[in-house]
Amino acid sequence: MSRIVQKYGGTSVGDTDRIRRVAERIKETRALGHELVVVVSARAGVTNELIARARSVSANPNGRELDQLLAIGEQETCALTAMALQGLGVDAISYTGPQAGIFTDQFHTKARIRSINVKPIEKDLKAGRVIIIAGFQGINEEGEVTTLGRGASDLTAIAMAAALNATSCQIFTDVDGVYTADPRVVKDARKLLELSYDEMLELASAGSKVMQSRSVELAKKYGVVFEVRSSFNQNPGTIVKEEVAYMEKVVVRGVAVDKDQSKIVVSGIPDRPGSAARVFRSLADANIIVDMIVQNAGRQGVANLAFTVPQGDTERAVQALEPVLAANGGGQVAVQGRIAKLSVVGVGMKTHSGVAASVFQALADAGINIELISTSEIKISVVIELDRADEGARVIHAAFGLDKA
């Protein structure tokens, strides 16, 4: 008997018809004799609707109250899923995040899980029940509802799989796995059967929307092997784990495009120790995640810094930089909005030279200009013009032969 954690995303439980289909699917798995814990998201669109309602009563809603409000989205689907299972004759019980003993820190709307008390769930599993848990939420020391950040139902599933020593963890979503590139952009993109945590992490941070980095990090930390697959068909998905055995040596695993970035250039900063630190400290204080930093010394003792930030943070970033430039004694800020980040990911890169050169060559052959470059052990990212991002993904996908198994 295996112990399986499943997670169903917002489109999979998007209406009562779909909830009934998810229940059928859970029933099939249960019929195989497995112990089963299921994490559900809110119905697609509900969280945004609730946020809109919050904003219509208060310009800047308080985090505690926002969490109290947002938690109802998953509370609804978990109760409905349990009911649907009971309607199919399956013994099921729903738990909200607080009821599931998911204890978090105090940080409303982006709380981190501290510990999970699995005793009540273990007891219900022993009693033969299927457990349905509301994703995305927990409880803090004050007894207040907390939420874990957008997309964090995956996190609930991974954390539960770790806490319950699950045999496997299945992330059901509306795509049937992780592809070598976005199939809507690159038509011969291929589904990957296996992927390492590090590759998945780089793909996630490079703009592949399948899963949050944070959930993958947690899986890596606790060694939770998980499968990303579709709730709308029976296709096998992509299994993500620590070490991936390749049939042959694969260098590059996938290409990702992130169009949700802005490029910010800070020029004319006095080239003194601490100038750059002050720039990034001010952005960090404003809770803005900066990526792809490039610094170069300019002429006459001034330096230039370029980096990317999420598009939604652009304005706040510029505001955060103003006092720093004043304190640093000079400099200008320029924003370039119409850019994209194109990333090539693969653990094989660690031991292969020439990957960067191939990326640059492929783009050059297509006449695509590179504005920024950053590399990690298993990723190369370049910033290019937004309008040529999809074309860039296609030429790189072809250059590395990613369409061939």
Next chain:
Amino acid sequence: MSRIVQKYGGTSVGDTDRIRRVAERIKETRALGHELVVVVSARAGVTNELIARARSVSANPNGRELDQLLAIGEQETCALTAMALQGLGVDAISYTGPQAGIFTDQFHTKARIRSINVKPIEKDLKAGRVIIIAGFQGINEEGEVTTLGRGASDLTAIAMAAALNATSCQIFTDVDGVYTADPRVVKDARKLLELSYDEMLELASAGSKVMQSRSVELAKKYGVVFEVRSSFNQNPGTIVKEEVAYMEKVVVRGVAVDKDQSKIVVSGIPDRPGSAARVFRSLADANIIVDMIVQNAGRQGVANLAFTVPQGDTERAVQALEPVLAANGGGQVAVQGRIAKLSVVGVGMKTHSGVAASVFQALADAGINIELISTSEIKISVVIELDRADEGARVIHAAFGLDKA
């Protein structure tokens, strides 16, 4: 400084605009320096919507899961109301029923309050916060969410007022008080400024939809004085309390019509001890509330029983009676659907004779036939033809001069 409990019903918090208006109103009361605890219902229609969703995934949803689901309606409005107040610069905090320490028994979907732990609320009141509580819900010993039955947000408010020793309790709704009759039916109906608990109870059970009997009973038990008033205007409402001082002796206080009843006649039951008991035991076992029972001995050792049940329970009542008739050795069941219950209520009746006679005379003068009669110390109810119910209310209202203050 007074301590006030306010309750806002579903139409008062029906959308975010209305929630903002409720917040303005709460702010005004708070500005007078009062300590303030506010109980809110779900947005009008939401509970029915959730029940429909539950039924679409399961024909007979489990009580625990139904409560888990239904609780989100009030959780939403309480969080939004707290946010709206914060948006107006008022320090406010929301509590779900479980967070508010409302402990109930195990009976899902119709739980009864056992105790309330007011410590966290007292602490927040001391800190100057306005407390917003999700009505209709509590928590049982298992840590499960329970709900208190439809319309039970009033109950939460009355219970809170009792537990917190509130100076007053204001029930804000979409009508601006209790009238001598339904103003839509009787155009010269008059708003009552004061009413005793007993009169309110009889009016509630007689079909006046303003408040549940159960909430009034609780108010009577704990001596909670409450006011029923409109959230859409500033008119004073109706104050309900133990003893009402009348300027002059008033005999009849109001007329109520209940069109949601069916009449059931069980005829030809063998007239032996225990026959009637078996009939009503079977209905009680089916959890059907029976009203206006009339028994008469028929000819040749058989008896007839007539009574009314809520319309929605008619079919179940007939089913529950079948085995009883078989066991009793005979009898027939007949249902009469198109009836209404017309009630005349007033504490003055206790010491006045002739009220019943006046009621019967007024109806007879209008040519309205009476099918059943039942009386209490402060109420006379008659069953009449449904189509003549409104006319009956008008003639009785006029007969007792209820249009005159």
